[in-house]
Amino acid sequence: MPPKRKVIRIHVPAVQGSLIVGNNIDVLKTLESGSVDLIVTSPPYDELRTYTGNYDVNLHDLGTEMFRVLKTGGICCLVMQDQTKNGRKSLTTFKTIIDFCDTIGFGLFETCIYKKLGNEGAWWKKRFRVDHEYIPIFVKGVRPNYFNKDPIKIPCKHANKEMTGCATRLKDGTTLESTKVTINPTKCPGTIWDYANGGDKNKLKREHPAVFPDKIPYDIIQVFCPPGGTVLDPMCGSGSTVIGAHRLGMQFIGIDIEGKYMDICRRRLEAECGLVQPVTQFAAESPEEQTAPPS
Numbered sequence: 024m025p026p027k028r029k030v031i032r033i034h035v036p037a038v039q040g041s042l043i044v045g046n047n048i049d050v051l052k053t054l055e056s057g058s059v060d061l062i063v064t065s066p067p068y069d070e071l072r073t074y075t076g077n078y079d080v081n082l083h084d085l086g087t088e089m090f091r092v093l094k095t096g097g098i099c100c101l102v103m104q105d106q107t108k109n110g111r112k113s114l115t116t117f118k119t120i121i122d123f124c125d126t127i128g129f130g131l132f133e134t135c136i137y138k139k140l141g142n143e144g145a146w147w148k149k150r151f152r153v154d155h156e157y158i159p160i161f162v163k164g165v166r167p168n169y170f171n172k173d174p175i176k177i178p179c180k181h182a183n184k185e186m187t188g189c190a191t192r193l194k195d196g197t198t199l200e201s202t203k204v205t206i207n208p209t210k211c212p213g214t215i216w217d218y219a220n221g222g223d224k225n226k227l228k229r230e231h232p233a234v235f236p237d238k239i240p241y242d243i244i245q246v247f248c249p250p251g252g253t254v255l256d257p258m259c260g261s262g263s264t265v266i267g268a269h270r271l272g273m274q275f276i277g278i279d280i281e282g283k284y285m286d287i288c289r290r291r292l293e294a295e296c297g298l299v300q301p302v303t304q305f306a307a308e309s310p311e312e313q314t315a316p317p318s
């Protein structure tokens with residue numbers, strides 16, 4: 024009898040992607056309702072950066088379309104900050120959160136803080152040096168379809184030590200007897216996430232004026248996107264989200280209004296992932312071209 028061979032199965036995900044140049048709201052209108060698992064994006068809010076072109080994003084209309092294309096239990100994450108003008112914050116982030124929840128129908132799952140390591144601005148005299156952005160995490164429906172924080176857990180400083188846990192305090196003020204616990208090797212990173220500044224020392228990526236670190240979408244995708252799911256970035260810029268999705272074996276849809284920025288994303292996919300991805304030009308005014316991109 025021939026010796027039994029050990030069969031090794033390698034999972035090769037059938038990854039498919041779409042890169043589309045066009046106005047995000049027009050493009051999203053061609054996508055099927057309930058077809059996307061996760062959205063990770065960063066809007067050009069408060070004119071904080073000068074982009075090629077002068078784009079105005081109507082966050083309410085965009086939010087409405089993002090809500091429609093998400094599956095129930097799907098997640099939408101924005102990465103944003105408020106402009107400070109004459110000493111006052113614009114409140115755009117907070118207004119967007121309230122609009123998305125009160126008017127559009129999202130629930131707010133959490134608002135994490137992206138703490139920027141090594142942020143410049145030490146010369147600011149009249150206000151604090153702003154070294155964070157907000158990451159509001161919206162859910163369509165009651166709970167996320169998929170939630171796995173294991174891949175983003177961080178090491179515990181006191182791993183494997185035995186400690187006396189805090190005693191639980193009861194409503195009447197009395198405490199239960201404290202018990203000894205062994206500290207786990209890793210823990211949940213909590214709601215404040217540290218990342219180095221956006222450019223990732225990546226020359227190609229830095230051709231775009233306003234990027235977030237690749238690690239932000241990479242972490243978010245691992246936590247909220249089911250294996251092989253579909254990730255959308257409707258303002259994809261240099262492609263940080265798209266690249267994370269591809270690396271993790273997800274399907275992706277990247278949309279940007281500016282062909283020059285989409286070209287950075289296309290070149291990055293080729294240089295960093297070896298993926299040659301065609302770019303579709305979307306023209307809202309010619310109905311025959313409004314076919315839904317492959318999902």
Ligand SMILES: C[S@@+](CC[C@H](N)C(=O)[O-])C[C@H]1O[C@@H](n2cnc3c(N)ncnc32)[C@H](O)[C@@H]1O
Nearest residue numbers: 046047078233234235258260261262263279280
């Ligand atoms: C903050 S940047 C996103 C950068 C991206 N997160 C990255 O890491 O590279 C915002 C992007 O939104 C795009 N944009 C602005 N208005 C748009 C619109 N109406 N439709 C699609 N894209 C838009 C801009 O061209 C810009 O690339």
